[in-house]
Amino acid sequence: MSTATPTVDDKRRSRFAGLTDALRDPTTIIAILIVTLPIAIFVLYPVVNVVVQPAVEHWQTFFSRPRYVTTLRNSLVIAALSTASATFVGFCFAYALSRPNFPGKTFFRVTSILPLISPPFVAGLSLVLLLGRRGIITHGLLGVDVSMYGWHGLWLAQTIAYYPIAAMTLSGVLKSLNPTLEYAAQDLGQTRWGIFKTVVLPMTIPGIASAALLVSMLALSDFGNPMVIGGAYRVMAVEAYLQVVGMQNMSMGAVISVVLLLPSLLFFLLQRYWVSRRQYTSVSGKGGGLEPIAIPTAVKWGLFAFLTLVSLFVIAIFVVIVWGAFARTWGIDWSLTIDNFEFTFFARLGHIWNSVRFSLAAGFGTAIFAVIAAYILLRKRFAGKKTFDFLVVLPAALPGTLIGIAFIFAFNRPPLALTGTAAIVILSMAIRNVPVGYRTALSGLHQIDKSIEESAADGGANTFQILKDITLPLLKTAFTVTLVYTFVRSMNTVSAVVFLVSARTNVATTSILGLSEHGYWGEAAAMATILIAITSTVVIGFRVLGGKKLFDL
Amino acid sequence: MENSVNTLIREETQPTSASVGDGKDHVVLRNLYKSFGDVVAVNDLNLTIDRGSFTCLLGPSGCGKTTTLRMISGFVEPSSGELLISGRSQRGVPPHRRNTSIVFQEYALFPHMTVRQNVGYGLKVHKTPKEEMNRRVDRILEFIGLTAMAERFPTSLSGGQQQRVALARSLVMEPEVLLMDEPLSNLDAKLRVRVRTELKDIQRRLGITTIYVTHDQEEALAMSDKIAVMNDGVLQQYGTPWELYFTPENRFVADFIGANAFVTVSIQQLTDAGVKLSIGAQSIELPRKAVAMDVEQQGAEAVLSLRPESIRIQAADTATAADELRALRGSVRMHQFLGAYIRYWVDVEGQEVIVDDHNPRARGILEGDVALQLGETETQLFPPE
Numbered sequence: 001m002s003t004a005t006p007t008v009d010d011k012r013r014s015r016f017a018g019l020t021d022a023l024r025d026p027t028t029i030i031a032i033l034i035v036t037l038p039i040a041i042f043v044l045y046p047v048v049n050v051v052v053q054p055a056v057e058h059w060q061t062f063f064s065r066p067r068y069v070t071t072l073r074n075s076l077v078i079a080a081l082s083t084a085s086a087t088f089v090g091f092c093f094a095y096a097l098s099r100p101n102f103p104g105k106t107f108f109r110v111t112s113i114l115p116l117i118s119p120p121f122v123a124g125l126s127l128v129l130l131l132g133r134r135g136i137i138t139h140g141l142l143g144v145d146v147s148m149y150g151w152h153g154l155w156l157a158q159t160i161a162y163y164p165i166a167a168m169t170l171s172g173v174l175k176s177l178n179p180t181l182e183y184a185a186q187d188l189g190q191t192r193w194g195i196f197k198t199v200v201l202p203m204t205i206p207g208i209a210s211a212a213l214l215v216s217m218l219a220l221s222d223f224g225n226p227m228v229i230g231g232a233y234r235v236m237a238v239e240a241y242l243q244v245v246g247m248q249n250m251s252m253g254a255v256i257s258v259v260l261l262l263p264s265l266l267f268f269l270l271q272r273y274w275v276s277r278r279q280y281t282s283v284s285g286k287g288g289g290l291e292p293i294a295i296p297t298a299v300k301w302g303l304f305a306f307l308t309l310v311s312l313f314v315i316a317i318f319v320v321i322v323w324g325a326f327a328r329t330w331g332i333d334w335s336l337t338i339d340n341f342e343f344t345f346f347a348r349l350g351h352i353w354n355s356v357r358f359s360l361a362a363g364f365g366t367a368i369f370a371v372i373a374a375y376i377l378l379r380k381r382f383a384g385k386k387t388f389d390f391l392v393v394l395p396a397a398l399p400g401t402l403i404g405i406a407f408i409f410a411f412n413r414p415p416l417a418l419t420g421t422a423a424i425v426i427l428s429m430a431i432r433n434v435p436v437g438y439r440t441a442l443s444g445l446h447q448i449d450k451s452i453e454e455s456a457a458d459g460g461a462n463t464f465q466i467l468k469d470i471t472l473p474l475l476k477t478a479f480t481v482t483l484v485y486t487f488v489r490s491m492n493t494v495s496a497v498v499f500l501v502s503a504r505t506n507v508a509t510t511s512i513l514g515l516s517e518h519g520y521w522g523e524a525a526a527m528a529t530i531l532i533a534i535t536s537t538v539v540i541g542f543r544v545l546g547g548k549k550l551f552d553l
Numbered sequence: 554m555e556n557s558v559n560t561l562i563r564e565e566t567q568p569t570s571a572s573v574g575d576g577k578d579h580v581v582l583r584n585l586y587k588s589f590g591d592v593v594a595v596n597d598l599n600l601t602i603d604r605g606s607f608t609c610l611l612g613p614s615g616c617g618k619t620t621t622l623r624m625i626s627g628f629v630e631p632s633s634g635e636l637l638i639s640g641r642s643q644r645g646v647p648p649h650r651r652n653t654s655i656v657f658q659e660y661a662l663f664p665h666m667t668v669r670q671n672v673g674y675g676l677k678v679h680k681t682p683k684e685e686m687n688r689r690v691d692r693i694l695e696f697i698g699l700t701a702m703a704e705r706f707p708t709s710l711s712g713g714q715q716q717r718v719a720l721a722r723s724l725v726m727e728p729e730v731l732l733m734d735e736p737l738s739n740l741d742a743k744l745r746v747r748v749r750t751e752l753k754d755i756q757r758r759l760g761i762t763t764i765y766v767t768h769d770q771e772e773a774l775a776m777s778d779k780i781a782v783m784n785d786g787v788l789q790q791y792g793t794p795w796e797l798y799f800t801p802e803n804r805f806v807a808d809f810i811g812a813n814a815f816v817t818v819s820i821q822q823l824t825d826a827g828v829k830l831s832i833g834a835q836s837i838e839l840p841r842k843a844v845a846m847d848v849e850q851q852g853a854e855a856v857l858s859l860r861p862e863s864i865r866i867q868a869a870d871t872a873t874a875a876d877e878l879r880a881l882r883g884s885v886r887m888h889q890f891l892g893a894y895i896r897y898w899v900d901v902e903g904q905e906v907i908v909d910d911h912n913p914r915a916r917g918i919l920e921g922d923v924a925l926q927l928g929e930t931e932t933q934l935f936p937p938e
């Protein structure tokens with residue numbers, strides 16, 4: 001071998017080696033197309049298409065009319081407030097759960113999972129029943145005529161709806177901290193508060209940033225809660241809905257959805273390229289049997305009281321929903337009845353059934369797609385892997401409102417005239433869960449790679465055995481987790497589908513929103529109860545049947 | 554360099570000696586006992602550790618070394634028993650109030666701080682004035698040879714360098730007692746030998762009382778003034794490396810330190826001067842001091858522990874009558890030529906004895922029947938299992 005420096009030619013060859021390899025192997029090309037074509041057609045094309053829709057004068061209108069500017073400000077303010085509070089509450093939960101001497105961990109885990117498996121707007125709906133004009137606390141107990149409608153009610157609802165996401169993210173970060181670091185600090189004379197301040201907190205900052213970015217994306221694009229409890233405090237997602245569905249003003253809808261996209265995309269990129277680089281992984285090993293340092297008694301009970309308060313609130317929310325479902329007329333006639341369920345059964349059963357079958361279809365579609373995409377990324381050699389990876393996780397950056405409006409623009413004419421069909425609803429559900437499914441599948445397949453290497457190193461590589469004992473079970477796990485996760489999320493989704501459902505394809509969530517919009521609280525609560533019953537049965541059943549943990553707190 | 558080391562040593566030792574007096578016993582463990590549920594991690598441990606000494610806690614995995622160290626540092630509260638440092642009971646004294654400092658196996662460097670910030674952390678916690686803090690950090694970094702790395706982050710250092718930063722972070726606090734839990738186990742074999750020499754050198758120059766946990770007998774022998782061998786939470790023997798190697802008090806210690814063969818014998822005759830043993834059809838005599846057990850009974854079974862290098866091997870036909878008294882006869886089953894010596898596996902009455910011949914050129918490689926002459930003092934008699 002010569003030791004000469006590589007020539008330009010060599011460089012070019014190596015740069016395009018992946019590409020030429022792919023060209024020589026047609027199966028690779030087909031495989032890549034199987035994944036990238038759907039992304040191009042159902043993500044890239046609609047998004048680009050909607051971005052170029054509005055003309056300059058539409059933008060001018062948006063930024064000159066107080067109505068829109070106020071809405072934009074409202075959105076940013078409420079998202080900032082909810083992000084701060086949800087991240088704070090989430091951190092308290094995750095921190096408490098990571099300490100060895102904290103009582104009642106299981107209870108707090110369960111109450112934090114409840115909001116994750118129900119539609120986010122359940123918090124808003126329930127707040128209306130609790131604290132609204134006819135609320136059980138405000139009207140029933142206190143007899144005052146205050147209302148939760150507005151920014152404060154919305155803030156509370158979003159905090160409850162999104163703190164579990166922050167708790168889940170932070171719990172992973174806190175669990176990976178090496179407890180020995182805390183002991184080292186203590187050994188050097190640090191107090192427990194000092195340890196928290198100089199070791200635990202600084203090392204968790206990237207995780208906190210990550211959780212905050214995630215929550216802010218959700219809060220900013222939240223549609224259900226502002227719709228139910230926002231009242232006159234109008235946010236962008238609601239404004240877009242009013243423009244498109246109420247006034248048929250498609251261009252303004254496009255403007256608003258693009259305005260929603262920008263911060264979301266920014267947060268997504270920040271998370272992907274900046275925060276994730278700054279995560280501290282412990283230099284080596286775990287703490288050798290050392291548990292994280294116990295929290296001081298006073299702090300422990302202080303935290304305990306706070307978490308109990310939050311948890312009781314969460315429980316109250318679900319109790320009130322179920323109660324509301326059985327009350328004759330909320331706030332006026334508290335007698336129990338099954339009328340609301342009867343109504344649901346006769347008038348809205350179709351919507352629930354639609355939810356179930358669309359979500360199932362989305363679940364299967366997402367799971368198959370995600371596993372294939374992960375397999376291709378790991379197993380095939382081709383140029384542009386980074387781009388491929390970016391494209392597959394890109395839907396995570398897209399607000400539901402944007403997807404809904406973009407789909408209307410993209411698929412209302414041939415060759416892909418999907419408006420009013422079940423397909424467009426299912427596609428919107430599936431697209432949004434591809435990133436999570438793909439990541440799950442990736443981590444599963446990474447394990448396969450390792451075990452194959454190991455057994456090959458042992459000299460005992462038996463392909464069939466590996467396939468049967470390792471590859472298939474791991475793929476099955478990734479597949480089922482994605483399936484169930486997508487199902488649950490699709491059952492609860494609302495911000496995109498609200499633009500896409502027709503009378504024939506209406507789903508439970510939008511149906512509930514419609515009912516609550518017109519003040520049919522009992523009926524809305526009954527349907528929400530059924531929805532929650534279905535999703536929690538699926539989640540619990542999956543767990544009981546030996547499925548992997550969906551929500552790791 | 555020598556000067557700065559001297560000032561370092563003076564500053565290290567003065568405050569401690571001024572405040573606590575010069576008692577020779579520095580760390581005293583009295584009937585220290587710790588159980589986790591049903592598991593007894595440390596059982597009635599008694600140890601007295603001299604000021605300025607280097608003491609190893611040695612034993613197999615799970616024998617309670619780490620637990621003992623953590624009780625000394627204060628991270629683990631003893632179930633019962635007492636711990637004295639400089640004559641003061643440490644009951645209820647939290648880790649940060651003890652004048653001890655621990656170096657963890659995985660170093661536990663703060664990844665979000667530079668080397669300088671790591672080393673200065675403890676001083677900052679104690680609100681040391683800025684100039685003094687900088688001076689002490691600089692001095693210790695120089696002492697430990699990491700001045701050039703001061704502004705780097707731990708993840709960009711090699712394992713050996715991280716190890717030294719962890720040590721510096723402890724030393725800069727000028728602790729009375731330095732505790733180390735298998736500090737070298739994350740390093741590769743070669744580096745381990747080098748760093749252990751450095752560590753020992755630093756300890757010797759500072760004269761700091763050091764308690765060091767390891768399961769590596771070679772490390773323990775090489776570094777320690779005294780070694781405490783533990784097994785299953787129980788102290789087996791506490792002594793100098795020399796004592797442990799040449800006069801192990803029980804079979805566990807003999808087995809754990811150095812290679813050893815164990816031969817089952819029966820006791821035939823006891824006199825004040827010696828003991829007569831039989832192995833199958835053969836018999837030999839040993840001086841009384843080689844007997845570690847209270848041998849009272851004649852005809853009792855016992856175990857003879859033989860160090861491979863303490864046995865002289867020669868061809869059976871060259872053995873003289875004078876040698877016969879302390880010689881065993883056997884036949885070579887196998888040998889390995891290892892350069893500096895030849896290791897033989899010799900069959901003696903159906904039992905295996907390992908013998909090293911450290912002068913291979915004198916006799917060449919032996920085969921067939923051989924005579925094994927046992928050394929006088931390196932041979933120990935233990936009770937049967």
Ligand SMILES: Nc1ncnc2c1ncn2[C@@H]1O[C@H](COP(=O)(O)OP(=O)(O)OP(=O)(O)O)[C@@H](O)[C@H]1O
Binds near residue numbers: 592612613614620
């Ligand atoms: N926090 C704990 N909870 C329960 N059992 C423990 C705990 N810490 C130690 N033990 C048990 O006590 C015994 C002694 O443990 P210790 O860590 O002191 O051993 P060690 O000698 O340091 O071993 P190693 O060489 O593997 O580090 C072991 O049986 C261990 O399982």
Ligand SMILES: [Mg+2]
Binds near residue numbers: 619
């Ligand atoms: Mg240990």
